[in-house]
Amino acid sequence: MTEQDILTAVQDIFRDNFDDDTLVITRETCADDIEDWDSLEQINLLTAIEKKFNIKFKLADVRGLKNVGDLLDLVARMV
């Protein structure tokens, strides 16, 4: 699975979670860029990503994520 494949799948999850079909994310996208992206929404995103990629995050792994790029790298290491 390429990074682009992961980005596409993660973007679909973001669009679904934030109810915005036009949302475009990049490696630099962070919580400051999406109004509703708070700590609870982050967990919702991560839970959806776990389900999509059949992986299981640990809290310590996800607490330090700064942006989408960090998230994509974490997923890439686990799939």
Add this chain to the structure above:
Amino acid sequence: MSYTYLITGATSDVGRTLIERMLRNAPDALVLAQGCGDLDKLAALCQRFPGQIRPFDVDLSDRAKVDTFMQLLDTSAPAPTHFIHLPALPVVNTKFKGFDQTRFDKDLEIEVHSAIRICRGILPAMTRAKFGRVLFIQTSYTIGCPPKNTAAYVMAKSAIGGLVKSLAVEYAKFGITVNCVAPSMMETNFLKDTPDLIVQASAADNPMGRNATPEDVVPAMAFLLSDEAGFITGVTLPVTGGSAIV
């Protein structure tokens, strides 16, 4: 005086822990234990305390069945001296727009409307006896700012809080206390629909560094149910490890 405990939601982890606590040193006590399709969870307790637990399979979301249950208790069991109301639907992490009306209705039926009907049934005997203990389980989500995406759960639990305060003042003069415990996230089967990351984050953010367990909460319940807590009524006692403070 031998006590009769009516416990709804008795098959839950908290319910079973409470039954064990109340019967441990009370060979003359009786528990009327309501569950719904899962009475087998009481089997071990029934073996340990033979003749002291009477299980009832009742769907609390059906008002007619609740009324039939109360009629059955009225004719076949001692009047409860203690009523502990525990039932709740597992919390789902869903935005308000994601809830359907059915979910709100069911939360209210199981937690609130059943409580009203049961209280109507049991309070007259407690009033005559000039003694009674009524206890509900609320949630720390009703203290301060609740987490997002739990509207149905918080709404029903908040309604319970209003019922508790109202009943407390109305029945205080009859020696009946009505109280709540409000635990923070408790690691039980109740969390089966809650994502692991939410459970882990809750534990990490708790000042005690962990989530609550039934063994943390039941002693607080036992105190509010005790004879010595007779002057405490209308309170919500947080059992939160400091994560929610009144």
